[in-house]
Amino acid sequence: MTNLSERDAKVVWHPFTQHHTAPFSIPIVRAEGVYLFDENGKRYIDAISSWWVNLHGHSHPYIAQKVAEQFLKLEQVIFAGFTHEPAVSLAERLLGILPSHQAKVFYSDNGSTSIEVALKMAIQYFHNxxxxxxxxxxxxxxxxxxxxxxxxxxxxxxxxxAPFEPFLYETCYLAVPVAGQEQEAVAQMKKYLENADEIAAFIFEPLIQGAGGMVMYEPEVLEELIALAKDKGVITIADEIMTGFGRTGKMFATDYIQTKPDIYCMSKGLTGGAMALGVTTCTQEIFDAFLSEDRRKTLFHSHSFTANPLACTAALASLDLLLLPETQAQIKALHQSHVEFAQKLKAEKASAVDSVRVRGTILAIEIHTGEGTSYFSNIRDMAYNFFLEKGILMRPLGNIIYLLTPYCIQQEDLDYVYACIEEFLNFK
Incomplete structure (x- = not known):
């Protein structure tokens, strides 16, 4: 019998992986807290929360217990014409922590589908x-x-x-409103809104663009962009998939602004990273536009596992943990540690670093390449392999290395990760 990596290579196609050049996948056999353990017993600190999903640590006993209890009651039921306690309770809990104008919860199964639902809601709202x-x-x-x-x-x-561009619909793009580009973005928004009778929605990642390189911008300009859109009746959609549930230091990134979006999209940390679940919430006004004697005005969207009871139960358990005073204290302490480390890097004026960015529990370091941000920078592979050797899972976005850890990480582990980052920057 060959090892798990070799068996995997024969039968599995992995995401975001060029299998012609990629090494065998690392076989993880168990996880606990911030640690992953491979089949040889090597331990890795999960510094990116396994693609930004894990809030409270792996295999959390409280979440596991709640899901196990639910499994023995009801593991799945069609959600058209039926309902169940975990779905109703989760909707009530979510609406309780979202802005008061959010009125309805639509369940799906991941982040992408929560966005698809939001776009369909916005477009069909005007169609109806x-x-x-x-x-x-x-x-x-x-x-x-x-x-x-x-x-x-x-x-x-x-x-x-790129291969799919001929099949993608037209989108009106704004400049990212980072420092120095705020007014350019505002001016572009005003220009597009001159033809507001053609615009259904404005969608954005609030304050932090994740996969784009952990690019950060300020709440004030987002507030202005949302206000301009809402003034013209454009539906505003907040993609809180990564930023939700405390990642930016507040429950949601849009908690930093006063003018609230019309639709929220959530996934990733929604279940504490335990399993897949997506949520799209909207205002009563949007929901009411789908109420009609004409069945053609129905929102025709579903997933086989819509509002899966196990996933909803995991989300409820994760919220229990997230709202504990000690978890909120951990979030604040993690932010403070990142701020202090960022200040240290800036004081050292490391030549390898172009910029250091912090928002809440997210730390991003842009490594100098002379070419700006590049997802295909060879620094990515150098850094990825360096940190793996050190027992740290860190998946750089090109020349951006970042930390987005579970909230339960201890200071000793955090200090070790910081030290390894400094070592890499000096090595580089």
């Missing part, structure tokens, strides 16, 4: 009201909202979606 021409979307350039066709259409045009 007789404004069929309002079907264009405004989005921030450099964005990433998923890999399905609707989400690719509103994401950045890149090598990720």
């Amino acid at each position: 009201r007789g404004f069929e021409k309002r079907n264009k979307i405004i989005a921030l350039s450099n964005g990433y909202h998923g890999d399905t066709f609707g989400t690719m259409a509103v994401g950045a045009k890149s090598a990720f979606n």
Whole structure:
């Protein structure tokens, strides 16, 4: 019997992987807290929360217990014409922590589909009201909202979606409103809104563009962009898939602004990383546009596992943990540690570093290449392999290395990761 890596290589196609050049996948056999363990017993600190999903640590006993209890009661039921306690309770809990104008919860099964639902809600909202021409979307350039066709259409045009461009609908892009580009983005928004009768929605990753390189911008300019859109009746969609549930230091990134979006999209940390679940929430006004004697005005969207009871139970358990005072204290401590480490790097004026960015529990370091941000920078492979050797899972975005750890990481492990980052920067 060959080892797990070799068996995997014979039968599995992995995501975001060029199998012609990639090494065998590392076989993980168990996980606990911030640690992953491979079949040889090597331990890795999960410094990216396994693609940004894990909030409280792996194999959390509280979440596991709640899911196990639910499994013995009800593991799955069709969600058209039926309902169940975990779905209703989760919707109530989510609406309790979202802005008060959010009224309805639509369940799906991952981040991309939560965005697809939001886009369909926005476009069909105007269609149902007789404004069929309002079907264009405004989005921030450099964005990433998923890999399905609707989400690719509103994401950045890149090598990720180049083969599919002929099939993607037109999107109106704004400059990313980073320092120095705020007014350019505002001016572009005003220009697009001159033809507001063609615009259905404005979608954005609030304050941090994740896959685009952990690009960060300020709440004030987002507030202005949302206000401009809402003034023209454009539906605003917050992609809180990565930023939700405390990642930016507040429950949601849009908690930093006063003017709230009309639709929220959530996934990733929603279940604490335990299993797949997507949520799209909206206002009562949007929901009401789908109420009609005419069945053709129904939102025709579903998934076989819509509102899966196990996933909803995991999300409820994760919220229990997230709202504990000690978890909130961990979030604050993690932010403070990142700030202090960022200040240290800036004080050292490391020649290898172009910039250091912190928002809440997210730390991003842009390594100097002379070519700006590049997803295909060879620094990515150098850094990835360096940190793996050190027992750290860190998956750089090109020349951007970043930390997005579970909240439960201890200071000793965090200090070790910081030290390894400094070692890499000096080595580089």
